[in-house]
Each structure stands twice: as structure tokens, then as C-alpha cells.
Amino acid sequence: MKIDGFYNNKKSNSITLFILTLCFMLCCKLSYSQSSLNSNSELSERIYTIWDNEPAPNRGGDFSITKARGYPYDEDWELHSYPIGNGYMGANIFGRTDVERIQLTEKTLANEGLYGIGGLTSFAEINLDFNHENPTNYSRSININEALAYVNYSHEGVTYTREYFMSYPDNVMAIKLSANKKRKISFTLKPEIPYLRDSSQKNTRTGVMKVENDLITISGFIEHFSVNYEGQIKVINTGGALTATQNGDKSEITVTNADSVVLLVTAGTNYELSEDLFLEEVHNKKLDKNSYPHEKVSDLMQAATEKGYEKLKQLHLEDYQSLFSRVKLQFNTAIPTKPTKLLLTEYQADASHHYLEELMFHYGRYLLISTSRAGTLPCGLQGVWSQYEVTPFTGGFWHNINIQMNYWGALNSNLAETFTPYIEFFDAYRPKANRLATTYLKEHHPDALAKDSLDNGWTIGTGTTPYKIVGPGGHSGPGTGALTTKMFWDYYEFTRDTTFLKETGFPAILGMSQFLSKTLVPVNDSLLLVKPSASPEQKHNGDNYITAGTTFDQELVWENHNDLLKAYKILDIQDDFKNTVEDELTKLDPIIIGKSGQIKEFREEEYYGEIGQKNHRHISHLCALYPGTLINESTPEWMEASVLTLDLRGNNTTGWAMAHRMNARARTKEGEKAHTVYSKFIKERTLPNLWTTHPPFQIDGNFGTMAGVAEMLLQSHEGYINVLPALPKAWDNGAYSGLVARGNFEISVVWKNGKATAIEILSRSGGLCKLKYKGISNKNVTSFDGQAVIFNKEKADLLSFETKKGERYYLKI
Secondary structure, three states: OOOOOOOOOOHHHHHHHHHHHHHHHOOOOOOOOOOOOOOOHHHOOOOOOOEEEEOOOOOOOOOOOOOOOOEEEEEHHHHHHHHHHOOOEEEEEEOOOOEEEEEEEEEEEEEHHHOOOOOOOOOOEEEOOOOOOOOEEEEEEEEOOOOEEEEEEEOOOOOEEEEEEEOOOOEEEEEEEEOOOOOOOEEEEEEEEOOOOOOOOOOOOOEEEEEEEOEEEEEHHHOOOOOOEEEEEEEEEEOOOOEEEOOOOEEEEEEEOEEEEEEEEEEEEEEOOOOHHHHHHHHHHHOOOOOOOOOHHHHHHHHHHHHHHHHHHHHHHHHHHHHOOOOEEEEOOOOOOOOOOHHHHHHOOOOOOOOHHHHHHHHHHHHHHHHHHOOOOOOOEEOOOOOOOOHHHHOOOOOOHHHHHHHHHHHHOOOOHHHHHHHHHHHHHHHHHHHHHHHHHHHHEEEEEEEEOHOOOOOOOOOEEEEEEOOOOEOOHHHHHHHHHHHHHHHHHHOOOHHHHHHHHHHHHHHHHHHHHHHEEEEEEEEEOOOOOOOOOEEEOOOOOOOOHHHHHHHHHHHHHHHHHHHHHHHHOOOOOHHHHHHHHHOOOOOEEEEOEEEEOOOOOOOOOOOOOOOOOHHHOOOOOOOOOOOOOOOOHHHHHHHHHHHHHHHOOOOHHHHHHHHHHHHHOOOOHHHHHHHHHHHHOOOOOOEOOOOOEEEEEHHHHHHHHHHHEEOOOOOOOEEOOOOOHOOOOEEEEEEEEOOOOEOOOEEEEEEEEEEEEEOOOOOOEEEOOOOHOOEEEEEEEOOOOOOOOEEEEEEEEEEEEOOOEEEEE
16 A cells, blocks of 8 residues: 655645646646647646555444434444445445455345335345454555555564455456465455345345355345346465355355465346336336346456456556546645544544545545446446445435436546446436326326427436436426436536537437426416426425425526527527527526525525525525526626525535535635535545445535535636636645536646646637636737737636637646
């Protein structure tokens, strides 16, 4: 394990920052290669590590404890285990030396779960009995730069090393056990199938294990959705002896006196993402119970075995680092040489050292790459990790903010590819979403039904799993669908992928506007209100508050309609519905200021807090501020009211809700307040393994604050690129490279004493670049070869210039 410092004292701080700036400017003169990710990659190379000097405790799950209706709760898994993942699978590593516990999750394995719509459930437990008591020089870690996990320790004069990774290219978990002396690797592999239940019990699950030579196969059936599952664990020893034992329904492999051992793990189910899966109403017919994953799992194992550990590792590193290495971000602070849990404890007592704030950003990118890759399901509430029999809130894809928050940071932190799973998921559930729209309109707006049901558009409600989607209603209004399509528009804005816009983005946004248009009820000639309408999860007098025209619904209809009109223009499409949208857009009256000076959550609200909970976790009426764009610097009264509303709402809330507040404060350009809520989030909602908690553990907090850090350093939603728009004093000196702005511009910045000293723009799609920073119009813009670039002075703090695809541009400030 490598833990290296970067800054050591105040003197070296200023020297290092000078070197950063000098390197940045020198890099401006370097020859440019189209394949290079960042011309200023020489800024520095920090190694980010999550580590501990003790194994994770392992007391197991407790069925007497439920969290968010999930069970059994396992505190040690949640707080102390270290996660690795590849989008398909996730594993939690405990790093123990007596009996190592590796808990395995496969994202498609589901039982009935909560609400009967399916829920993630643990796949297997992999136990390695080493019987090494009282180790010395112990450490366990995750190298975030490489997505490699380690366990290192000494026992009876021998130094032992374990290396773990989860490969996306080969969809396999690989573990290598080695020692500094020959013939010292001995252990017994003892897998377990968790939560077996007979047909008389809820969440019926069967399973068997068998061992043959060096391979243990686990397989079984979960009745509710007819899920067939299989996992394989292969033991490849160099030297020593291997003994396979079948003892009833238990399978074990014992390795004795080996020089080194590699374990390979593959897993899968008969799940197939398809339109039919969501259209099928009978739960146990959603999957073909006569389809088995054996061949798929065996092929993965054979391919991984043939490649061997070193080749698998090489491919893993090439794949992972091609994503992770795109962005560098560092504040002027040293990397402490203390266990991560101790850093957290010290930060909770004194938040004056800001390394943990930097580390959390990079950890979020690590987790997103680990949970969401093309060909896998999207990232749910718990990413790709669950030790539960019944996972809290199903571990699914909740559409009144949580799934969207999971992807808020994908685009600006240069990980657009991680959004692909949601696009694939949408393509599969879209036909069912069309039917849900018709069903909803039949109930609430039968007179608005179209002759062709496809013209009713589509909709989606909150509770969604890999097996079922639902329509809006109850505690959240139809705006959940438009909160979803915002992701599609942003994906286009950041990537400028016109093929995506034409084939997926435009049809999605159009269909949502078609549906939302039919939910609008005229109040008079100048006003249209969504009815029925609800602001997510707000209650009044103990019941869900259902009304007409909540700000949540009105603002998101506006956002979707506005995005649709922009798409119409880009694709040069004209039709009658465009005229309808243009007319409706003027009649939504989405933002209203109340008598307290607040953004109203409900139209009938006068003073803040008259309806609903004053300090509610959701700030749904501020979705037009973030992730929307309606509230911005061109609407100063609304911005002022948003600031007041955030002040009134407060920060004493759940994990993901703090993350939303952080992003909202970034949009109001209140860097200090954004930093305050981020610091509070780390202190109160971050666990020793740096997972974050609702509670219980929900990964949306990790991703929401990751997005918030990027949003504080770079914004582009107001028609221009705003550099360091919400920089707090805590981050007075620093640098980043590789963050992305709308228009598909990759931005790099160095700053000192709160002021930018150098800016680089890589134009990945060409087109007009508008750049905002104080006094920027008095500076010079140069190309990669040092030539002056002609630009327009829009304002003192705003300039614009035309760019060419693939070229870099520089400003020294």
C-alpha cells in the first residue's frame, strides 16, 4: 500500500502552487496529441487511498434490526467493509486474517422485496479460513486510482499480501494471495448461500453447492420472478496441494503450502433486460424459468482462466484508468498518513484540514465507475452492493430524486459513459411507460386521451426496480418524469451527441411533454396547472398533500417543454405540437414568491411552512434552481428567494438531502454556504469506509456531493462557462483538470488566493465558447501553438470565441 504526502508545510504550499501554475503554463506550449486526455496532466499525480490499520469487524447481520424496512442490518458491513465493483457485480471486503469475509452482490438477483416490486438481495458469502491470529504490520486499503484493493500483514515471520479487483472487461472478480516465502499459502475456501427459504416462507429461495476439482459452483432459484442464478469460484494454486471436499450441502476447497493462489469469481442470472420484462404483469412469468445462466457464467470463467491473473489485471487497469484518470482535482492540502476512519474522526472534531473533502470527490468517481457501466443495470440506491435479504427501499431506482442524483456528477466529472446503463434501461421500459401514461390519463384526464395511445406520451413514478416500473401518484406528482428527462437533455448538452439526441433524447423529451401537456388543467385563459399534483413526500396533517400546480410539477413541466423547444431547433423539426408547447410554456407560472419572501412550494401557501414540514428533506420546489435552469442569475428576485428558502429549510436533514442543498447553494453562488453543508455532510452522514448514509447507507449522497464539488468549481447552465463560481475560502488554492462544461468543453484551472491564474479549454465538439470570470475580457486567449485568438468582449467578465474541434485554448490571468 502506498500513502504519499504532497504538501508538507506552509512554505512548501506556496512553492508547490507556484510549480503547479508553472507546469500548467509550460504544458500550454507542449505539442498536442488528439489522443491525450489532459495536456496539463503533469500538474501532479496523487495516489488516493482508503485504508485502515485493522481488519473490519464481522459480527454478522441482525434480523432484530431493520433499517428503512430492510433486514437484517449488518453494521460492520455498512460501516467498515471496503467495496469494489464492475457494474455487474459488487463485493465487500473485510480484510480479516482469521476468516476473511467477501460478501458478493449481483445486480440482477432479486426477490419479492418490499412492496412486491422486487428488491436487490445478497448473492453469496465467500469465506477464506486462514486462521492467522494476532497479525502485525497490518493494513487494508483501496487504491482509488487503480480500483485495486489490498490486505497486507505479517504472521509468524511471513509477510502476506492479498490483491483484489473487479474487472469490467471480463466481468470477473480476481483475488491473488501471495507471501514473501514459498509454500506459505494455506487456507480453506468455504462459500455460503445466504437467505435460503422454503416455499412456505416469504422470499422463497433455494440453492445448492457442488465442488469438482478446483471449482465450486453455487446455483439456485428465487421463486418470485423465476430467477435462476449461478456463481462459480475457481481456485488456481501455484505449488502446494489442493483438496476438494463435499460435505452434504457444503462445498469446500483446501489449499496447503502453496507459493501463491489466484481465485476467480463469476456470477449471473437468467435476467434479460427487455421490453417484455416490464410489459409482463405476472411476476413469476417475467423471466423464463427454463433459462439458466450456466453457460454464460462458465464461458466467463473459462475466458478469465485462459487469460490469467496478470492479463486480467492489465485489462482492468487499462479500462478503469481510461475513465478515472481523466480528472485531477486537488486543494492546497497535504495527504495525511493516517487511517481513513481516523481522518473522519478528526474532521468531525475539527474540519480545518480539507483533504477529506478532496478525497470524497475522487471516491465518488471511483464508486460511479464501479457501479454503472454499459451493458449493466443503472446504479440504484445502494449502487451494486447489498448484504441484505430485503434491501432498504428495494435498492432500486427511485425517480423523485435519487436515481437522478446518482448521475448528477457523471457529466461534469467526465464520466458520461456511466449514464449509458440508464439509457439502455429507458429503452427497455419505454413501452410500459407509454401504457402507464394512458392508464394515468384514463383515471385523471379521460377527455385528454389521444386516439393513438403513443400520442399520450410516457410517464414514470417513483418506485422502480429492474423488474417493474410504476406510474406517478401518491406522494409525488407527474414531475418525476420530467426530472428524469432532464438527465437526457443534460447528456446531450455535455456531449453534443446529435445522434443520441435524434434517436433517444428528443423522443424521450417529446413523449414526456406529450404526457405532461395532458395533465394541465386550465384555470383561466392565462394559467395551466398540473392536477393532481404533489410535492414529493410532503405531508400535511399526516397525509400526503395532493393539490393542483405544485411548484415541483409546474417547474418541471417548464423545464421539459423548454428543453423540447431547444431540441426542436437543433434538429430543425416543425410540427403542430411544437406550437402547443410554445403556448403552454407561457401559462405555467412555475415560480411564485410568497409573503415570507420564499419560493412557494404550493400555490395556496402564503407564508413559509404553512403547508407541509418546514424542514422537510426534499427541496423539490427548488428543482428549477438545481438540477433545472429556470432560476438563474437572469432572475435575481427568484435567486434571492431561493437563498431565503434554503435558509428557512435548513441543513438538518438526511444524507442525500444535504447533497441537494449543496448543489443548490453552488447555483446561488454561495460558496461558503455550499461548503458548510458539504462539511456537515461529511461530519454527520459519512461512514468510516466513506460510504454515505440516508440512513441507512445510500450511495446517492456520495454522488450528489461529488456533483456538488464540481458544481462549485465549474458551471455552464446559464449559457456560458462560469469558472470558480462558488469557490469557498477553504479551497483558496488548488487546481483541477478535465472537468466538463456544457458544449462539450473540457476545462482546467489553476487558482491561488481564491483567484484563477490559468485556464485551459479543450473544445471536444467545436463551436462557440462563452467564458465568464472576473475581468476576463482584458486577458488574452491563445491557441496551443501560442497564436492569439480573436474573441468578442460580451461584458467585462464575459468573452466568447469560436473554437475548432480537438483544439485547446489558454488564458493566463
